[in-house]
Amino acid sequence: MPILFRMESKSSQSRRWFLRRLAAMGVVTLVGSGLCSGCAGKGIPPFVELPPTPTPLRAGKTPAASAEVKEIPLPQPCTKGSLSLEEVLLRRRSVRMYRHGPLSLQDIAQLFWAAQGVTASWGGRTAPSAGALYPLEIYAATANGVYHYLPREHRAEITIPEDIRKALWAAGLYQESLAQAPVIFVLTAVYRRTEIKYGERAERYVKLEAGHAAQNLLLQAVALDLGAVVIGAFYDEAVASALQLPAAEKPLYLIPVGHLVE
Numbered sequence: 079m080p081i082l083f084r085m086e087s088k089s090s091q092s093r094r095w096f097l098r099r100l101a102a103m104g105v106v107t108l109v110g111s112g113l114c115s116g117c118a119g120k121g122i123p124p125f126v127e128l129p130p131t132p133t134p135l136r137a138g139k140t141p142a143a144s145a146e147v148k149e150i151p152l153p154q155p156c157t158k159g160s161l162s163l164e165e166v167l168l169r170r171r172s173v174r175m176y177r178h179g180p181l182s183l184q185d186i187a188q189l190f191w192a193a194q195g196v197t198a199s200w201g202g203r204t205a206p207s208a209g210a211l212y213p214l215e216i217y218a219a220t221a222n223g224v225y226h227y228l229p230r231e232h233r234a235e236i237t238i239p240e241d242i243r244k245a246l247w248a249a250g251l252y253q254e255s256l257a258q259a260p261v262i263f264v265l266t267a268v269y270r271r272t273e274i275k276y277g278e279r280a281e282r283y284v285k286l287e288a289g290h291a292a293q294n295l296l297l298q299a300v301a302l303d304l305g306a307v308v309i310g311a312f313y314d315e316a317v318a319s320a321l322q323l324p325a326a327e328k329p330l331y332l333i334p335v336g337h338l339v340e
């Protein structure tokens with residue numbers, strides 16, 4: 079399956095030269111602009127297609143489970159919103175009550191991208207990562223099932239085709255925001271990816287990274303006119319069990335997101 083990378087916004091002659099060299103060598107294929115409708119015609123750089131590379135120490139599912147996992151393409155992220163960063167920062171507030179109604183796949187894809195999207199041809203993401211080792215995983219629990227984000231492909235795999243939000247609500251001490259939200263994002267981490275290089279320091283680095291990714295998601299929610307709150311009060315084992323996480327993957331944050339109450 080091809081992997082799509084978005085080029086960094088600052089295009090340079092040397093980067094274009096490098097890409098043309100890679101294309102000539104057959105390493106990459108330059109493809110169309112892949113723009114979302116909101117970005118059309120705003121000079122967003124092209125995508126670059128690279129051969130797939132396995133994520134190191136990917137959490138993965140059991141072979142039996144992975145045979146049933148379905149993958150879906152996600153709408154391309156929009157990279158030009160209508161609010162300035164300062165306006166988004168000014169408006170950010172924890173929102174725990176939501177108007178009834180599901181989030182669109184476009185919104186879910188945009189929130190995934192804000193948290194962990196790939197934004198550089200070498201694999202760099204929207205959030206910084208110690209040693210660029212990317213220990214974080216992100217899921218969206220919806221009424222239709224659980225989507226797991228695949229950043230390099232900007233796709234999602236449906237890991238559980240059922241609504242597990244009630245289980246997350248219980249795991250999160252029955253907090254009202256979890257009961258109300260059409261989508262509950264879950265940030266998890268595979269610590270081993272960072273421990274390989276940083277040893278005990280990984281404990282700190284991974285949690286710092288979860289903060290970066292979560293803040294990106296919160297700010298993106300504001301830019302989309304959605305409400306969200308980060309939740310740290312939950313039973314780890316109950317969340318891991320609801321999401322059927324492998325033993326090496328630990329939940330760090332629940333982030334319910336919904337439409338603002340008028």
Ligand SMILES: Cc1cc2nc3c(=O)[nH]c(=O)nc-3n(C[C@H](O)[C@H](O)[C@H](O)COP(=O)(O)O)c2cc1C
Nearest residue numbers: 170171172173174250253255307308309310311312
């Ligand atoms: C690490 C962390 C854990 C949090 N856990 C919860 C939580 O379990 N439930 C909740 O409703 N809010 C939670 N919050 C949100 C805070 O309550 C909120 O940020 C704080 O009241 C300040 O309000 P503001 O976000 O609107 O500025 C958490 C925030 C952080 C940073």
